[in-house]
Amino acid sequence: MALPSDPVADDGEPDRHRWYQGIRPPRLGLRARITLAFTLGAALLSTLLAGTTWALTRENILDQRESAVTRQAFRNSAVVQSQLATGQEDTDLRVILNSLDNETPSRAVVRDAYGRWTNQSTAFDEAAIPDSLLQMAEEGTPSRMRVAIDGEPELLIGIPLPSVDGLYFEFVPLTDAESTLESLSTSLFGAALVTTLAGAAVGWWASRRTLRPLADVSMAAEAIAGGHLETRLGAADDPDLGVLVASFNHMATVLEERIEQDNRFASDVSHELRSPLMTLSASIEVLSSRREEMPDASAQAAVDLMVADVARFKQLVEDLLEISRFDAGAARLDLSEIRPGELATQSVAWSPTPDVPIELDADLAGEFIRADKRRLVRVIANLLDNARKYGGGATRVEVRRIPTGIQFAVEDGGAGVPEDERDLIFDRFSRGAGSNRRAGSEGVGLGLSLVAEHVALHKGKVWVEDRPDGESGARFVVELPVAWDEERAHADEDLDLA
Known part of the structure; x- marks a missing residue:
């Protein structure tokens, strides 16, 4: 049975492939994938080398240590056996064990022919000897085994003394070898980490260098899309x-x-x-x-x-x-000082709808802006004409001062502009889907595109939004940047010259 959320294919069966595609996480970018590949490669290689080095070094250190202490144990067992072979009952084995010349610290345990145990240290006695090792020694087989005494690693060597019917055991600490291996493992881990980070850095550098031409292509394509048709890529050595x-x-x-x-x-x-x-x-x-x-x-x-x-x-x-x-790039601004209120008033008065009310911001009283009057008049006239043709007529013209510039807004009482058409209507020969249902089809779709061109030439922007009062209709807003302090300084200079 198909789940309710499963997409259903044309044959009625759930399309689980598309469902899984819908929840698939986004893929990493090419630069991230290259960097990640270098990082994983460096991590894998460094881990492999570190593991191999540690394993080989560990075996080498332990083998050398075990071989050395085994030779030492056999020498000591020979000394003990020679002392026991004298047959003197007053022989003090503990004195003999303490007199042994050991290259490495060790503790010996001896069992004589009478089954008596003598240990060099109270912490290392017959109770610490595993039964398996003891049995092998009793059977006449020398052997060795790694054991733990009080949590510390020890190498236990068992050697039979057949001539005196005794057994010799020697405990040799492996703490120094384990400490050496721990230091080595820490160093290898640090080296692997540094190698991994170095691999990530190399991957980032390589990806950046590899993708730099693509970034140049992307920037050139964006420049061409922005109207800079003369943009070209530089020559490549590769x-x-x-x-x-x-x-x-x-x-x-x-x-x-x-x-x-x-x-x-x-x-x-x-x-x-x-x-x-x-x-x-x-x-x-x-x-x-x-x-x-x-x-x-x-x-x-x-x-x-x-x-x-x-x-x-x-x-x-x-x-x-x-x-x-x-x-053709021949459009140029003919700047002059303009009063925003007078500009709006004249534009409305010269339009086919001269009775549209104008709301002027009180903060604009006595203010001037430097702009191309002919183009701004054309902007307001085109917005009023657009409202007349497609919006049932303009209902209000608003001129408002903002901290970064000035805004001209034209509101109409039409059906408004759908969200998905608010950018398209500023394209050439585009009147929006709603224009086909409105009276007055004499427009060709160039008025708003010219508005956008004139405003862009002033480094401003234009957009359409819903009316702020909640009524049906559209609100076209033109925003021009104005440096009010500089404009006031220009006006003061002109007054001084006058």
Whole structure:
């Protein structure tokens, strides 16, 4: 039975492959994967070398130590056996054991022919001897075994004394060897850690160096996408990367030529259309001036349609010419000192809806901004025209001062702009899906794109949002950066000069 959350394929069965894909964690980036590969490789190699070194060194140290103390134990057992072979009953074995010349510290335990035990130290007696080792010694087989006495490692060596029917045992401490091995393991662990960190550093450096050309390609692509079509990649010494650089530069060149060709075509067409359009406009104006003289109502209606279409055609050509100047990089600001309130008032007064109320921030009284008046008038006029065509008409124009600049806002009473269209409507020839359902389809989708171009030329930004009062409609906001202290200083200089 399919789980409720399982996606279902076309055949009705749950598509568990897609379900697992949905919860799959995101993959690491290429740089992270390269760094991780170097880190894991260095960690694996250093761990392998450290483990091998520790194992070989441990066996070598312990083997050498056991061999040395075993030879020592056999020498000592021979001394003890020779003393016992004398048969003197008053022989003090403890004195003999204490007189043994040992290269390493050891404690001996001896059993004589009568079964009596003599130990060199009270901590090491017959009770500490494992039964298995004792049995092997009794059977006449020399042997050795690692044991722990009070938590300390000891090597116990058992040697039979057949000539005197006795047994010799010697305890040799392995603490110094274990301490040496612990120091070695600590050093090897530290070396492995340093090697791993070094591998991570090398991986990071290698990934950065390897991916640097891709970062340059990414930056160049972003620059081209931002309008800097002349961006190219520098020459690469690596023959493998040279192919990528050459291909990218060739693509950018072809793209630049194609865009410039399209821009020239649009500009040339607009210029060529301008002359016949002027003639056509003049002819339509003559016909329109004599409209009342036409006896046929259908002829009058035809003249009205021609006047409207010619006006729309003329506006389209003007917009195309303006856009071609932006594309060609020929657009320049003609800065002058402007009063924001007067700018908004004149823009509304010259628009087809001169009765739109204007709300002016009181903090703007007496303030000037340096901007291109013609372009800002065009911005407000286009927003008012957009509200008239698609928003049921503008309901308010607001001019507000903010700490970093100034905001112009135009509100309408339409249906508003959906969230997914608020960026698209500023593209060229885009009017949004809602425009097809609105009255007034004379727009061609260039008005808001020109608003965005004019505002960007002022280093500002424009966006659309819902009305703050909660009513239905859209609010188009234009924000321009203004350094108010510098503007006031310019105004004071102009007053001083006057």
